[in-house]
Amino acid sequence: MDYLVLRLLCSLITGVILSQTGSFIQLGTRNILASPSTLGFDGLAVLWCLVFHSLSLAFFPEYSSLLLSLILGLPCFLILGRVFAGFIKGQERFERVILLGLTFNLFVGAIFSLWQFLFLAFNLPFPMELWFGHFRFVSQESFFYLALMEVFILGGYFWLKRDIALFSLGSMAKNWRVREKQLFLFFFCSVAVGTFVVVSLFGGFSFLGLIFPIIARNLWFKSYGLKGEFLLGSLVNGLFLMLIDLLCYESPIMGAEIPVGLIVTAVGAVSLIFLLWHGRGHGIIGKA
Amino acid sequence: MYKFDLKIPAFLPQNSCEISFELAQGSTLVVVGENGIGKSTLLNHFLKKFESKSIAFAEQKPLDIFYDYSLAQIRELQSGIDTFWADFDLSQKGDRRISMLSGGEAQGLKLASALASPKELYVMDEPSQALDHDKKKKLSQIIQKLMTDGKTFLIVEHDINWLPKNIPVIKLGQADGVIKVVDQWTT
Numbered sequence: 162m163d164y165l166v167l168r169l170l171c172s173l174i175t176g177v178i179l180s181q182t183g184s185f186i187q188l189g190t191r192n193i194l195a196s197p198s199t200l201g202f203d204g205l206a207v208l209w210c211l212v213f214h215s216l217s218l219a220f221f222p223e224y225s226s227l228l229l230s231l232i233l234g235l236p237c238f239l240i241l242g243r244v245f246a247g248f249i250k251g252q253e254r255f256e257r258v259i260l261l262g263l264t265f266n267l268f269v270g271a272i273f274s275l276w277q278f279l280f281l282a283f284n285l286p287f288p289m290e291l292w293f294g295h296f297r298f299v300s301q302e303s304f305f306y307l308a309l310m311e312v313f314i315l316g317g318y319f320w321l322k323r324d325i326a327l328f329s330l331g332s333m334a335k336n337w338r339v340r341e342k343q344l345f346l347f348f349f350c351s352v353a354v355g356t357f358v359v360v361s362l363f364g365g366f367s368f369l370g371l372i373f374p375i376i377a378r379n380l381w382f383k384s385y386g387l388k389g390e391f392l393l394g395s396l397v398n399g400l401f402l403m404l405i406d407l408l409c410y411e412s413p414i415m416g417a418e419i420p421v422g423l424i425v426t427a428v429g430a431v432s433l434i435f436l437l438w439h440g441r442g443h444g445i446i447g448k449a
Numbered sequence: 450m451y452k453f454d455l456k457i458p459a460f461l462p463q464n465s466c467e468i469s470f471e472l473a474q475g476s477t478l479v480v481v482g483e484n485g486i487g488k489s490t491l492l493n494h495f496l497k498k499f500e501s502k503s504i505a506f507a508e509q510k511p512l513d514i515f516y517d518y519s520l521a522q523i524r525e526l527q528s529g530i531d532t533f534w535a536d537f538d539l540s541q542k543g544d545r546r547i548s549m550l551s552g553g554e555a556q557g558l559k560l561a562s563a564l565a566s567p568k569e570l571y572v573m574d575e576p577s578q579a580l581d582h583d584k585k586k587k588l589s590q591i592i593q594k595l596m597t598d599g600k601t602f603l604i605v606e607h608d609i610n611w612l613p614k615n616i617p618v619i620k621l622g623q624a625d626g627v628i629k630v631v632d633q634w635t636t
Binding site: 188191323326327329330331332333335336337378383384386387390 | 505506507508510512513514515516517518519522523526527530558559562563566568
């Protein structure tokens with residue numbers, strides 16, 4: 162497949178996955194400040210990749226570190242999602258969990274800087290792209306993993322569609338039969354594994370998992386509810402990420418390409434401030 | 450028959466409790482008492498004890514719906530959820546979004562949805578709050594109808610004037626630092 166087509170497809174699916182996993186985490190916790198980055202999933206995935214990159218460099222440099230990292234990481238992050246689903250259900254002091262997640266992210270940031278310093282000191286290749294994601298090194302292999310992840314998310318969504326929709330009704334839904342256990346498992350396994358796959362393949366896009374669902378819920382297809390946010394909204398968000406990646410690809414600065422993760426993080430941060438500032442009076446931030 | 454017997458030392462931060470009552474199939478029991486005496490806490494203990502039973506709960510908290518659905522969209526999510534919507538004047542307001550509902554309409558939606566669920570026991574925490582006179586009357590009629598169908602109700606209330614006749618009422622109060630049933634009568 163042509164490099165640019167592959168790259169654009171990967172950025173599109175990445176945007177869709179980030180938007181959908183962000184929706185799951187916000188709906189599951191019923192908190193619009195929840196996201197893979199604010200709850201520490203991003204940081205943990207970066208830490209895993211960093212440790213794995215270092216270990217594979219030291220002990221088995223002849224193997225593809227990405228493949229090994231994914232094979233070993235997928236079951237671990239699946240278990241993490243399962244454990245988190247049990248932990249978060251019925252959690253009343255949610256602000257504490259967010260504070261812990263943010264603190265963990267700061268901790269990973271500090272480790273990242275220290276690790277980078279040591280790698281530079283010993284003249285070793287350091288995976289800079291882990292912090293700000295980009296799609297420069299896409300391959301058919303990465304497209305395959307990403308597409309598989311999206312199939313998993315869509316499959317689970319259609320399997321539990323009625324339960325997800327009912328769950329969004331809040332306490333009212335408790336009187337009707339909702340498969341809450343399966344729902345939480347699916348939500349948080351998708352979030353943990355989805356974040357891990359994206360970070361492993363392309364690095365971190367920290368703000369997108371937070372801002373994309375809010376944009377999808379409140380700006381695109383607002384009146385369509387869950388379907389609007391999860392299917393149509395996530396697709397538009399994916400197209401948005403793809404467009405920014407195309408701009409980064411077409412407009413290098415002094416021959417160097419700006420990481421798309423850097424741009425979208427900046428855009429995401431500004432959008433979030435705008436939405437919080439502008440939306441309060443108009444109910445744009447939602448009801449959670 | 451739901452036999453409830455609660456004796457715990459830390460019911461409220463500074464009070465123990467000794468409360469017991471029985472709730473027969475197809476009957477209603479109303480719990481009254483002054484603010485902060487632990488009526489909602491009692492309901493929580495009750496729900497915990499009978500969590501394996503088929504119970505619908507209309508809690509006191511406001512609606513916490515994640516998306517700003519219209520009533521028509523909610524109707525599509527669960528068949529039968531709109532069985533009692535007409536009694537609360539919601540049937541003709543399909544295009545109305547949750548964020549646009551008045552306090553009384555939101556309360557009506559919460560109650561109507563709980564009452565329509567196929568359960569055996571309905572637990573309600575201050576169901577009449579924000580409802581006008583007509584809606585309270587409708588709610589009373591629905592309760593009577595469901596009771597004749599063998600459904601059971603446990604209701605915490607302040608205003609008991611709207612309730613059907615001959616419903617047993619227990620009053621929670623404090624005696625010697627213990628929360629207990631201090632009075633009982635029928636409506």
